[in-house]
Amino acid sequence: xxxxxxxxxxxxxxxxxxxxxxxxxxxxxxxxxxxxxxxxxxxxxxxxxxxxxxxxxxxxxxxxxxxxxxxxxxxxxxxxxxxxxxxxxxxxxxxxxxxxxxxxxxxxxxxxxxxxxxxxxxxxxxxxxxxxxxxxxxxxxxxxxxxxxxxxxxxxxxxxxxxxxxxx
Numbered sequence: 001x002x003x004x005x006x007x008x009x010x011x012x013x014x015x016x017x018x019x020x021x022x023x024x025x026x027x028x029x030x031x032x033x034x035x036x037x038x039x040x041x042x043x044x045x046x047x048x049x050x051x052x053x054x055x056x057x058x059x060x061x062x063x064x065x066x067x068x069x070x071x072x073x074x075x076x077x078x079x080x081x082x083x084x085x086x087x088x089x090x091x092x093x094x095x096x097x098x099x100x101x102x103x104x105x106x107x108x109x110x111x112x113x114x115x116x117x118x119x120x121x122x123x124x125x126x127x128x129x130x131x132x133x134x135x136x137x138x139x140x141x142x143x144x145x146x147x148x149x150x151x152x153x154x155x156x157x158x159x160x161x162x163x164x165x166x167x168x
Contacts, residue, residue, distance in 0.1 A: 003044040004100075005108060008088060010037045011051035012112055015084040018056070055091045062090045069131040081116040082125055085109050089129050093136050102133045 014030060025033075031049065038045040055062065063075055066086050075083055089109035092099050099105065106129045113121035 003038075003041055004047060005111070006038060007044040007048035008051065008108055009112060009115075010034055010045075011048045011055075012081075012084055012088055012116065013037075014048075014052045015055055015088060016080060019080055019084055051088060051091065054095060055087050058091055058095045059087065062087050062094070065090055065094065065132060065135065066128065069135070070128050079117055079121065082113060082121050085112045085116070085121075085125055086128055086132075088112075089125075090132050093129070093133055102136070106130065106133065 010033070014025075014033060017025060017033075030052065034045045034048045034052075035042075038048060066083075067075060070078070070086075078086075086109070089105050092105050093102065106126060109129055110122045110126050113125040117125070
């Protein structure tokens with residue numbers, strides 16, 4: 001397993017723990033959990049802890065985005081594993097200081113959903129994160145992903161106001 005993938009997996013486990021228990025874990029316990037599961041790799045453990053802290057710090061904003069994009073689904077009705085996979089990836093898509101490319105992030109989330117969720121989880125997570133990613137991606141980049149260029153799109157002509165005087 002790649003180092004960043006493992007860091008995301010451990011961050012997901014921490015988020016699941018936080019989600020399921022009313023009493024928050026002490027910071028020392030969180031750090032110990034991450035370093036025990038990612039031994040001999042301080043960069044990956046630090047990345048895991050950054051993800052966990054980032055999701056915690058932006059959780060309200062992330063939940064608002066997920067609620068808006070998950071049609072007919074309340075966060076409380078989602079499987080806890082799916083909900084936290086979505087939070088983790090939404091944080092990276094919308095708030096991480098230096099996010100990876102969108103397809104990489106969504107693929108990582110789908111793999112986590114496949115591993116920790118149900119048979120329906122990968123498609124569910126993929127659909128919601130695709131909508132979240134579109135909220136993040138500027139239109140020029142979205143056109144580039146679709147294979148169209150700005151030059152290929154016809155310009156919109158401004159409409160002239162109608163006048164009641166006949167032209168001669």
